[in-house]
Amino acid sequence: xxxxxxxARGLNKSFGSLVVAxxxxxxxxxxxxxxxxxxxxxxxxxxxxxxTGMLRPDAGRIxxxxxxxxxxxxxxxxxxxxVRTFQINSLFPHLTALExxxxxxxxRRRVAQVWWRQLTAYRQEMDEAYDILASLTLAPVCHxxxxxxxxxxxxxxxxxxxxxxxxxxxxxxxxxxxxxxxxSKELLAALAGLSRDITVLFIEHDMDLxxxxxxxxxVMVGGRVLVEGTPREIASDPRVxxxxxxxxxxx
Amino acid sequence: xxxxxxxxxxAALQAQIRWRWSETVFWLATLLPFVLTPNYLxxxxxIAIAALFVLSLDLILGFCGIISLGHAAYFGVxxxxxxxxxxxGWGEPLSGLLIAAVAAGIFGYLxxxxxxxxxxxxxxxxxxxxxxxxxxAANSASWLTGGFDGLQxxxxxxxxxxxxxxxxxxxxxxxxxxxxxxxxxxxRRLMHSPFGLALRGIRENGQRMPAIGAPTHAHxxxxxxxxxxxxxxxxxxxxxxxxxxxxxxxxxxxSADVVVMLILGGTGxxxxxxxxxxxxMVARDQLSGLNPQFWYFWIGLLLIAVVMILPNGxxxxxxxxxxxxxxxx
Numbered sequence: 001x002x003x004x005x006x007x008a009r010g011l012n013k014s015f016g017s018l019v020v021a022x023x024x025x026x027x028x029x030x031x032x033x034x035x036x037x038x039x040x041x042x043x044x045x046x047x048x049x050x051x052t053g054m055l056r057p058d059a060g061r062i063x064x065x066x067x068x069x070x071x072x073x074x075x076x077x078x079x080x081x082x083v084r085t086f087q088i089n090s091l092f093p094h095l096t097a098l099e100x101x102x103x104x105x106x107x108r109r110r111v112a113q114v115w116w117r118q119l120t121a122y123r124q125e126m127d128e129a130y131d132i133l134a135s136l137t138l139a140p141v142c143h144x145x146x147x148x149x150x151x152x153x154x155x156x157x158x159x160x161x162x163x164x165x166x167x168x169x170x171x172x173x174x175x176x177x178x179x180x181x182x183x184s185k186e187l188l189a190a191l192a193g194l195s196r197d198i199t200v201l202f203i204e205h206d207m208d209l210x211x212x213x214x215x216x217x218x219v220m221v222g223g224r225v226l227v228e229g230t231p232r233e234i235a236s237d238p239r240v241x242x243x244x245x246x247x248x249x250x251x
Numbered sequence: 252x253x254x255x256x257x258x259x260x261x262a263a264l265q266a267q268i269r270w271r272w273s274e275t276v277f278w279l280a281t282l283l284p285f286v287l288t289p290n291y292l293x294x295x296x297x298i299a300i301a302a303l304f305v306l307s308l309d310l311i312l313g314f315c316g317i318i319s320l321g322h323a324a325y326f327g328v329x330x331x332x333x334x335x336x337x338x339x340g341w342g343e344p345l346s347g348l349l350i351a352a353v354a355a356g357i358f359g360y361l362x363x364x365x366x367x368x369x370x371x372x373x374x375x376x377x378x379x380x381x382x383x384x385x386x387x388a389a390n391s392a393s394w395l396t397g398g399f400d401g402l403q404x405x406x407x408x409x410x411x412x413x414x415x416x417x418x419x420x421x422x423x424x425x426x427x428x429x430x431x432x433x434x435x436x437x438x439r440r441l442m443h444s445p446f447g448l449a450l451r452g453i454r455e456n457g458q459r460m461p462a463i464g465a466p467t468h469a470h471x472x473x474x475x476x477x478x479x480x481x482x483x484x485x486x487x488x489x490x491x492x493x494x495x496x497x498x499x500x501x502x503x504x505x506s507a508d509v510v511v512m513l514i515l516g517g518t519g520x521x522x523x524x525x526x527x528x529x530x531x532m533v534a535r536d537q538l539s540g541l542n543p544q545f546w547y548f549w550i551g552l553l554l555i556a557v558v559m560i561l562p563n564g565x566x567x568x569x570x571x572x573x574x575x576x577x578x579x580x
Contacts, residue, residue: 052462073461074461074462075460075461075464075465075466078462078463078464079464083462083464084462086462090456090458090459091456092452092456092459093455093456094451095448095452098260098263099448099451100452102448103445103449103452103463104463104464106445106448106449107449107463107464107465108464111445112445112449112470113445113446113449113470113473114444114445115440115445115447116440116441116444117444117445118268118440118443118444119264119268119443119444119445119448120261120264120265120443125445126261127260129260142260143263161462161463164463165464
């Protein structure tokens with residue numbers, strides 16, 4: 001039995017001689033806000049890829065609640081509530097914002113395979129999609145095609161797509177990456193406004209954001225978990241300063 | 252764009268899928284050959300059959316991004332299925348279509364398990380391979396297919412026991428056009444369904460789909476089966492209206508032609524394929540009348556010109572013109 005929302009046991013993954021995950025252990029209690037930090041190439045995104053099934057681990061197991069999901073396909077994990085967003089916008093360029101989110105809602109409600117009824121018959125799905133967009137301040141642009149949206153709005157749409165799947169655990173890969181300061185207000189509000197029922201792990205380079213949103217921080221270096229603790233502990237940890245903060249200041 | 256945002260989500264969608272006046276004009280125009288060019292009804296029925304075949308390719312290539320160079324395989328399975336049914340004593344046309352649809356649909360479903368695992372260049376090779384394998388198999392199984400000589404002894408009964416297939420092609424064109432229209436309506440509905448939205452999602456970003464919980468492979472298998480089934484119906488129409496089936500129904504030429512027609516007309520818009528079929532078939536008829544050896548030269552030029560000048564095909568170009576003129580199509 002397992003009282004974690006998401007857990008990893010002894011995850012290993014290498015590409016040839018390059019080790020990207022080495023005996024990674026992860027325990028996320030329900031409802032927490034975890035930040036995952038570490039220098040470039042530390043294996044942060046790889047860890048998200050492993051957890052969500054986009055990569056197969058060489059060894060180790062992954063649990064979502066009590067379910068062993070190690071062998072499940074990515075879409076099955078999403079249906080169980082393990083959902084991610086992407087560091088570089090991975091959206092549907094020629095669909096409108098509303099179409100994109102409606103699609104995600106239809107997939108969740110398992111009506112996306114229906115080809116004999118028109119989409120207009122699915123008012124509830126569309127209303128739900130519209131409400132999600134409205135809650136993220138995207139209602140005024142919901143009929144615009146995605147590629148015409150401002151970058152910050154596209155980052156919000158990433159989150160909207162994830163929310164449409166009703167996640168239990170949300171893995172955010174640098175949610176605020178590249179968002180200009182004048183567009184970041186809505187995004188930060190969206191992150192702060194995530195329901196407390198959702199367990200969140202986010203990768204972030206901006207230390208202000210980490211300290212603002214995370215209750216705990218995991219530091220990864222070279223595919224290994226170096227240390228885990230509260231933001232305050234991490235900030236004063238000499239090892240972290242050595243490998244990460246020091247380096248970041250130099251670069 | 253900004254005025255659009257004020258419209259509620261439902262109204263905007265409703266506006267998107269409503270039946271346009273240009274569509275009414277298009278379908279009324281398909282009746283013109285009966286009065287304007289009654290000597291060309293045989294050609295017109297060939298065009299309607301080609302249009303149905305292109306429509307089936309548009310469902311996978313235009314909506315889902317699955318490129319195929321072996322789509323004639325399903326056309327051919329349908330053609331032989333309807334032809335054999337008739338040869339063995341059942342020449343009733345509508346149930347013949349059904350038999351062909353089932354046969355091609357089953358073959359499509361089986362091959363879809365291979366199709367879903369590949370993209371791009373690999374997919375072109377695999378579909379090409381399926382087409383070649385099937386054609387050679389049909390060639391060597393001459394006890395069944397008649398081999399190189401073609402399938403003889405097909406007799407199509409009158410439609411509803413009333414409308415005989417005549418030499419001038421009145422019945423053939425009416426029949427092919429009616430079937431095309433009905434299946435077009437089905438495809439149009441599919442396009443505006445939740446499933447149609449999912450297909451567009453796969454075309455736009457197939458990698459992202461699993462991350463919103465979409466069973467991409469199952470979706471692709473479904474649409475591939477539907478497309479194969481429709482291609483089979485098109486094949487059946489050809490064997491029923493011409494009362495013969497030759498190996499050419501499975502040929503690479505047919506697979507290539509259908510891709511050309513779709514790209515000429517414009518992918519992913521349903522009508523693009525229909526217009527492409529009309530332009531291609533009429534051009535072929537006229538050009539081969541001028542010089543039966545040389546006509547592919549002009550088809551080649553036409554293809555290069557369209558792709559260079561109108562990257563979204565003829566229909567894409569028309570839509571652009573209409574937008575510039577401020578007309579809502």
